[in-house]
Amino acid sequence: MLDVLEDGAAKPTVAADVYSYGCIMMLLCSGLEPYHRLKISFHIIAARVRGREPFSEITGFEGDLKQLAQKCLSGSSEHRPSASDIAKLFKSRLNISKTMMDLLSKLGVNQIPKAALSTCASDDRGSISGTLKYNWLHGSDATVVAVKTLDVGDPNVINISKTCDMIRREVYVRERLKHETILGLYGMTTGFGILPSFVHPWMAHGSLHDYLKRDFSTLSPPQKFDILYQVANGIKYLHKSNIAHGNLTGVRSHRDAD
Numbered sequence: 203m204l205d206v207l208e209d210g211a212a213k214p215t216v217a218a219d220v221y222s223y224g225c226i227m228m229l230l231c232s233g234l235e236p237y238h239r240l241k242i243s244f245h246i247i248a249a250r251v252r253g254r255e256p257f258s259e260i261t262g263f264e265g266d267l268k269q270l271a272q273k274c275l276s277g278s279s280e281h282r283p284s285a286s287d288i289a290k291l292f293k294s295r296l297n298i299s300k301t302m303m304d305l306l307s308k309l310g311v312n313q314i315p316k317a318a319l320s321t322c323a324s325d326d327r328g329s330i331s332g333t334l335k336y337n338w339l340h341g342s343d344a345t346v347v348a349v350k351t352l353d354v355g356d357p358n359v360i361n362i363s364k365t366c367d368m369i370r371r372e373v374y375v376r377e378r379l380k381h382e383t384i385l386g387l388y389g390m391t392t393g394f395g396i397l398p399s400f401v402h403p404w405m406a407h408g409s410l411h412d413y414l415k416r417d418f419s420t421l422s423p424p425q426k427f428d429i430l431y432q433v434a435n436g437i438k439y440l441h442k443s444n445i446a447h448g449n450l451t452g453v454r455s456h457r458d459a460d
Contacts, residue, residue: 220274220285221274221275221282224274227270227271228257228262234261234262237254237256238257255277270291295396298362301362305370306392309373311390313391314340316392319337319338320336320339333402334348336348338388338401345403347403348404349401350399350400351397352397352399373390379445383432383439384440388401
């Protein structure tokens with residue numbers, strides 16, 4: 203909790219300022235005020251005296267931003283970050299966000315507002331690593347889509363130039379590809395993290411890895427040959443277009459062979 207004086211009043215320290223900043227983060231990103239479930243001032247005071255945390259859980263954040271909010275709201279003042287570190291992090295995020303928005307406007311790719319995406323009911327079948335399942339509301343239609351977030355590792359050490367090149371390549375290649383075995387691209391959206399996200403058709407059975415992990419024991423030899431044929435046919439199409447499959451994966455794994 204906050205540092206206090208002997209008479210019980212809050213002590214004006216830099217650590218207390220950071221704690222208050224954590225409350226501001228919660229208000230801006232989740233719409234919740236401290237002790238938002240308590241409506242009577244006396245109950246709030248009693249909760250503080252008992253050492254009750256102002257928020258039952260940290261919501262409205264993802265990844266390292268959630269970690270930052272948790273540190274700001276730490277009950278131990280020495281575990282809270284400095285204002286300088288906080289400002290440095292958000293300055294970096296603002297610069298990256300501006301660069302990404304400028305890039306999207308120049309690419310001319312279809313931009314899908316996050317407000318047009320609504321969460322689907324929980325459904326583990328068909329889940330793909332690095333993607334979220336949403337309903338895309340466009341006009342009077344609704345399409346189930348996969349929102350693929352970009353994985354670039356530590357967001358604090360992002361190479362902006364390489365990331366922009368990766369996005370340009372993915373968009374360029376996806377817009378050129380028209381084949382039944384190649385996942386299409388509906389457009390891009392923002393608001394799922396520091397970088398833009400790709401919006402693809404939803405793969406009901408998940409990736410090939412997920413599908414085989416789930417249904418391998420039920421596959422007959424002809425079905426396995428059919429899968430191998432479809433994969434080979436897709437790769438053939440890519441190679442005829444002078445495209446390597448690695449250009450579709452967003453971030454190339456260090457395990458991929460040359």
